[in-house]
Amino acid sequence: MRTPARTTVTALAFATAAAVTTAAGPASADVGDFTRTVIAEDAVGPAFTAVGDLVGDARPELVSTRYGKLTMQGPSALPEPGSVTLYENAGRKRGGGVDRWTTTPVVEPSDGIIFPSEPTLADVDRDGDTDIIQPAGYFWDSGMGFSRGSLTWWENRDNPRSVRELLALTTCPRTSRGVAQLKKCLAELREWKRHDVITDSPFSYHDLQFVDFDGDGRKDIVTVGEQGFNPSDTTDDVVELQFLKGDGKGGFAPPVALADGGGSSPVVTDVDGDGDLDIASAQYFGVSPVVVGPPTGEASFVWFERVGTAADGVTASDFEKHEISRGQGPSFSLHRVDNLFGDGEDRWVGVNHTNTTAGNPGPPVFLRAEPDVFLLTPGADPRAPWSVAPLASTVDPGAEFTASPRPGQAAPGKTGFGDIDGDGDLDLAVSGDGAFRLYWIEQTAPGVFAQHVLPESEGWGQAGGAKIADLDHDGNSDLVFSSFEINKVGIWSHTR
Numbered sequence: 278m279r280t281p282a283r284t285t286v287t288a289l290a291f292a293t294a295a296a297v298t299t300a301a302g303p304a305s306a307d308v309g310d311f312t313r314t315v316i317a318e319d320a321v322g323p324a325f326t327a328v329g330d331l332v333g334d335a336r337p338e339l340v341s342t343r344y345g346k347l348t349m350q351g352p353s354a355l356p357e358p359g360s361v362t363l364y365e366n367a368g369r370k371r372g373g374g375v376d377r378w379t380t381t382p383v384v385e386p387s388d389g390i391i392f393p394s395e396p397t398l399a400d401v402d403r404d405g406d407t408d409i410i411q412p413a414g415y416f417w418d419s420g421m422g423f424s425r426g427s428l429t430w431w432e433n434r435d436n437p438r439s440v441r442e443l444l445a446l447t448t449c450p451r452t453s454r455g456v457a458q459l460k461k462c463l464a465e466l467r468e469w470k471r472h473d474v475i476t477d478s479p480f481s482y483h484d485l486q487f488v489d490f491d492g493d494g495r496k497d498i499v500t501v502g503e504q505g506f507n508p509s510d511t512t513d514d515v516v517e518l519q520f521l522k523g524d525g526k527g528g529f530a531p532p533v534a535l536a537d538g539g540g541s542s543p544v545v546t547d548v549d550g551d552g553d554l555d556i557a558s559a560q561y562f563g564v565s566p567v568v569v570g571p572p573t574g575e576a577s578f579v580w581f582e583r584v585g586t587a588a589d590g591v592t593a594s595d596f597e598k599h600e601i602s603r604g605q606g607p608s609f610s611l612h613r614v615d616n617l618f619g620d621g622e623d624r625w626v627g628v629n630h631t632n633t634t635a636g637n638p639g640p641p642v643f644l645r646a647e648p649d650v651f652l653l654t655p656g657a658d659p660r661a662p663w664s665v666a667p668l669a670s671t672v673d674p675g676a677e678f679t680a681s682p683r684p685g686q687a688a689p690g691k692t693g694f695g696d697i698d699g700d701g702d703l704d705l706a707v708s709g710d711g712a713f714r715l716y717w718i719e720q721t722a723p724g725v726f727a728q729h730v731l732p733e734s735e736g737w738g739q740a741g742g743a744k745i746a747d748l749d750h751d752g753n754s755d756l757v758f759s760s761f762e763i764n765k766v767g768i769w770s771h772t773r
């Protein structure tokens with residue numbers, strides 16, 4: 278869900294069309310080559326889900342965000358604070374499957390975090406355990422006079438792994454009277470501790486990169502802040518690429534604007550191989566949906582070349598923007614995929630975010646780019662435009678990214694990479710987003726891809742996740758999706 282804010286608010290503004298119901302089936306069902314397990318039913322606005330090792334269990338945990346309730350204020354949908362939940366596998370350690378999970382709140386509505394989007398899991402304070410960095414904010418707040426965007430990180434204190442955390446635990450027996458007080462003291466010390474990086478910002482944040490961007494040995498945050506202002510005006514959006522210098526202990530300097538533009542999921546990598554870190558990004562805002570005729574507006578995919586040094590600080594003057602390609606329309610994400618074809622080479626995959634379904638408001642659909650996942654290939658000089666081709670050479674009948682005609686919907690969306698079918702090569706898990714179902718793109722031979730609908734995913738629209746991991750260590754991959762449209766979080770486990 279590249280622009281959950283835009284799609285969501287528009288969906289809700291036209292809420293009469295938004296009702297999607299599915300009969301509640303068994304929690305787990307065999308479907309084709311996959312078993313589907315629904316682990317959250319009737320969740321309030323599931324948004325994004327990350328996968329990582331956060332607690333002592335050797336199996337991965339899930340960190341899943343909820344946008345929470347939206348209330349109508351006149352014609353506008355106004356979100357109430359959301360939440361973030363940790364899921365720990367509660368099944369047996371061997372053969373326990375993926376259908377039993379213990380949940381722990383990390384962020385609760387009382388924390389006042391608006392629209393928590395893609396969590397980044399990383400050891401922010403370098404004490405040995407994995408913490409959660411949470412970008413948040415509602416894209417349309419800027420047009421309603423609110424400043425509720427935030428970047429926060431949540432300190433993992435489940436297992437004391439530093440001297441400081443151990444010492445804190447030893448204070449409980451001294452300060453507590455009775456077992457009940459002792460338990461309460463210990464429980465509070467193990468709660469996720471909030472740290473504010475940015476609060477009350479007019480920018481909304483969807484995603485970020487936690488990386489040492491200025492080469493001082495301490496990780497920093499590179500992100501994109503967005504403000505949508507008037508929903509009916511596509512030219513008034515403010516999009517700012519930002520750098521927040523980290524001190525290595527969980528503190529961050531205020532954001533420095535590096536550029537206007539980029540998209541909500543920037544990728545920090547050395548694009549041109551000259552030894553310094555650049556930024557690559559899909560762009561959504563400012564990109565014309567009309568791709569027939571002379572080019573107008575922003576490019577679909579861009580990169581920002583680092584041309585200066587970090588010695589005098591990292592600023593906008595250190596970067597030069599280059600177009601990767603245009604003509605794919607507003608776009609969702611760009612990925613540099615290590616060894617995608619199994620030949621040792623990195624490949625670039627771009628995901629656009631468009632709608633060519635008759636009845637979708639906007640310019641005539643024949644003028645727009647088809648929704649697709651693309652292979653983007655730089656030439657000898659990556660500053661020149663790259664070649665672009667659809668990634669999948671075959672698409673199952675009826676498995677196109679056909680988006681709902683509902684206003685604000687576009688496809689595809691969140692995309693993950695991993696070996697889904699266990700044959701040793703990388704495949705893709707793709708959220709249809711505005712196409713209200715899920716997909717997987719199978720690598721059938723090196724560099725050859727076939728697009729399929731994930732079975733039993735009809736209705737799973739506006740889904741985050743698209744994470745691929747072996748959640749129960751049974752040797753088969755599990756795909757995780759959290760769908761705003763259907764209010765469910767589910768796992769598709771490959772079965773052979």
Ligand SMILES: [Ca+2]
Nearest residue numbers: 400402404406
């Ligand atoms: Ca930590």
Ligand SMILES: [Ca+2]
Nearest residue numbers: 489491493495
């Ligand atoms: Ca740094």
Ligand SMILES: [Ca+2]
Nearest residue numbers: 547549551553
């Ligand atoms: Ca570079």
Ligand SMILES: [Ca+2]
Nearest residue numbers: 696698700702
């Ligand atoms: Ca595979």
